[in-house]
Amino acid sequence: MLTADRMGRGCLGASLHPLGAALLSVTVMMAALCxxxxxxxxxxxxxxxxxxxxxxxxxxxxxxxxxxxxxxxxxxxxxxxxxxxxxxxxxxxxxxxxxxxxxxxxxxxxxxxxxxxxxxxxxxxxxxxxxxxxxxxxxxxxxxxxxxxxxxxxxxxxxxxxxxxxxxxxxxxxxxxxxxxxxxxxxxxxxxxxxxxxxxxxxxxxxxxxxxxxxxxxxxxxxxxxxxxxxxxxxxxxxxxxxxxxxxxxxxxxxxxxxxxxxxxxxxxxxxxxxxxxxxxxxxxxxxxxxxxxxxxxxxxxxxxxxxxxxxxxxxxxxACAPPVNPSWTGRFGRSPKTKRLVQVPEGGGGVMSRLELYDLETGRREARTPPMPIRKVQPVDVNGDGIKEVMLIQEVFSSLDREVAKRVYLYSFDGAFHALWRGSALSRPLLDAQFVSRRKKKPVLVALHRDEAFLKRRRGTDRRTVMEYRWNGFGFTGSAEKAAPSKATGLRERNGTLSFVWDQ
Incomplete structure (x- = not known):
């Protein structure tokens, strides 16, 4: 079960683990628009x-x-x-x-x-x-x-x-x-x-x-x-x-x-x-x-x-009463001013693979469909600040960089046709979770939770965690503001403008 202790929630700030004093250094970095x-x-x-x-x-x-x-x-x-x-x-x-x-x-x-x-x-x-x-x-x-x-x-x-x-x-x-x-x-x-x-x-x-x-x-x-x-x-x-x-x-x-x-x-x-x-x-x-x-x-x-x-x-x-529900999001996903609906559809059994489908809300017509992918997280986000939403995915795939199947960030666009803007690795370090957060009058920032180890020098099984900011530069992500995160943290959650850690219990 994912749990986290709550130490207050305002328009700016982070909800912190009881190690409050040790984590105050991440508050400014994780501040987000309320x-x-x-x-x-x-x-x-x-x-x-x-x-x-x-x-x-x-x-x-x-x-x-x-x-x-x-x-x-x-x-x-x-x-x-x-x-x-x-x-x-x-x-x-x-x-x-x-x-x-x-x-x-x-x-x-x-x-x-x-x-x-x-x-x-x-x-x-x-x-x-x-x-x-x-x-x-x-x-x-x-x-x-x-x-x-x-x-x-x-x-x-x-x-x-x-x-x-x-x-x-x-x-x-x-x-x-x-x-x-x-x-x-x-x-x-x-x-x-x-x-x-x-x-x-x-x-x-x-x-x-x-x-x-x-x-x-x-x-x-x-x-x-x-x-x-x-x-x-x-x-x-x-x-x-x-x-x-x-x-x-x-x-x-x-x-x-x-x-x-x-x-x-x-x-x-x-x-x-x-x-x-x-x-x-x-x-x-x-x-x-x-x-x-x-x-x-x-x-x-x-x-x-x-x-x-x-x-x-x-x-x-x-x-025994669990109705089928496919996750979906609405917004502008292309140059057209029309609002579209993005739907995540399971592919096959076991919940391992799924695909994304884009629909016109007025006509109900499907306009785009991706191939099946091992999707672990979906977040529509306007990374360019132009009013058109891109889609951040966390996919669990193999990479020759670390020669293992692991979570990695990808950024896609449906503008014109479905295509990848960035086929990422796990960013700068092995990835546990990532979440875009909004900043007032600024482009959104990707905040990522990593295991505190480098790809070239692994410390497998380490309890240490680090959290970093990444900014989209039009071609890829530029990392900055590396801070320590709670030991054993496994994910991030943003609610009401507050970004907080969650962990297994």
Whole structure:
């Protein structure tokens, strides 16, 4: 499993291994443009309901915020897009007629560092009135977190395995007038948005607040809504609101989890202290999802990992419900101003070989197709700053330079015809991973993680790592800024403008 510890995430900087002081020298080198809709992660994690008022707020007033951050950190995987449902809104007082009510002190939003997307589509989003939901959304955005509201109920994130779209809605309100500020679960705009996102992206998730409190079983209405979303093109449907975890189902070939229960909450019923997160990733051309259990001990509000596998039965259902999904990216890949769709298609069995295909989004016509290649990573990137995307691939191939099969960087263009701009070696040293990062008003920079050894003088099995920058000069890459990296690091992940290390555990 890929893991990394999180030591803060701003618009500029790097998330660091606990060897923080030793790694501060790489912070400037790895600084990148803060781009909230970019998330070069390996997958997505959906969490249940999050509360920042009432008992949780009192706990923070007494104990401080650090215990909460420490409790959440093991769940908030760095190589995932982390999505949750935030109950309540920023404000000092409740609007009339709202009980229970969850007003949130603005400073409490600091505890949400590590989440990437938070849905405000729920029955407590307007607890502080219409202005409260706007204050909440603004506060989240200032912290680099995408807020899903009626005005912006979906987001598309570009990940390391293609694009992921999340669409949020609610089937529950506390005051009838709230509907004008929220995306209703049965709004005809919702399936239309799912269809639009599916035409242009890899996978679409519907994250919906529905059901009955404290009842895990789905209602017939929930089943009907799930079928509607799947028919529109949703690849996975995830529910919140009942405050207890529900079962998993395979609806017309797509995974559905009726309820994740609570994640961070103050409810005291035993059933409300058990919850789950849904972890999804694209593996070998399929969407693979599994539930990870957590529980909140009595007398505590902080979740801990559950003992054993409390969702073994549900995970068996999800394992048998893995729909085919081909990673894809959109953009300009040639002189034409039209947006095209680049798709990675598996070739044969075993997930070893795949090919790239380029499609016209308007006509659906395939315009280019590569031969099968051993592709380990795909990243579209505009290396020349001309508005046209090239494609960086990491391929695992043989080279006479080191006389072994290893990862190597290649750069291709679809402008005119598919052709190689650079057929690289592993750059300056044996390669572990590489990632282009954007720089404000500058051309992107390739950051590569290497084993700290030279091709001519190998130290096989070394734990030492180094990270280097490379700039595209029109003909090849020029290396610079070599720095030490954490021992045992195996990869790089960029999310929200932050580049971080991941490693095997």
């Amino acid at each position: 781009a909230p809709l970019q998330a070069h992660a390996a997958g997505v994690r959906f969490y249940g309901d999050v509360l920042l008022s009432r008992g949780v707020e009192r706990f923070v007033q007494d104990e401080g915020g650090q215990p909460v951050r420490q409790a959440l950190a093991p769940f908030l995987a760095l190589d995932r897009v982390n999505v949750a449902n935030l109950e309540g809104s920023v404000g000092a007082a409740c609007s009339p007629g709202r009980q229970p009510c969850f007003p949130i002190r603005a400073g409490m939003l600091d505890l949400l560092d590590g989440f990437d997307v938070l849905s405000l589509e729920n029955n407590h989003a307007l607890d502080s009135g219409a202005s409260g939901i706007e204050r909440t959304a603004d506060g989240l955005r200032r912290r680099g977190i995408v807020a899903l509201t009626r005005k912006a109920s979906s987001v598309t994130l570009e990940t390391g395995t293609g694009t992921l779209a999340v669409v949020s809605a609610t089937d529950v309100v506390n005051v009838a007038g709230d509907w004008q500020h929220l995306m209703a679960a049965d709004d005809p705009e919702l399936p239309a948005e799912v269809r639009r996102l599916k035409r242009t992206g890899t996978a679409v998730a519907v994250y919906v607040h529905w059901g009955r409190e404290l009842i895990a079983a789905p209602t017939e209405r929930m089943r009907a809504l799930a079928r509607r979303y799947v028919a529109a093109g949703a690849d996975v449907v995830v529910g919140t609101h009942p405050h207890v975890p529900g079962a998993a189902a395979c609806v017309d070939g797509k995974p559905v989890v009726w309820s994740l229960g609570n994640f961070l909450f103050d409810q005291k019923f035993d059933a409300t202290k058990k919850g789950a997160l849904l972890d999804c990733e694209i593996k070998s051309g399929k969407l693979s999802c599994r539930l990870i259990g957590h529980e909140t001990p009595r007398g505590s509000y902080l979740p801990v990992t559950a003992v054993g596998d409390p969702f073994a039965a549900e995970n068996a259902v999800l394992a």
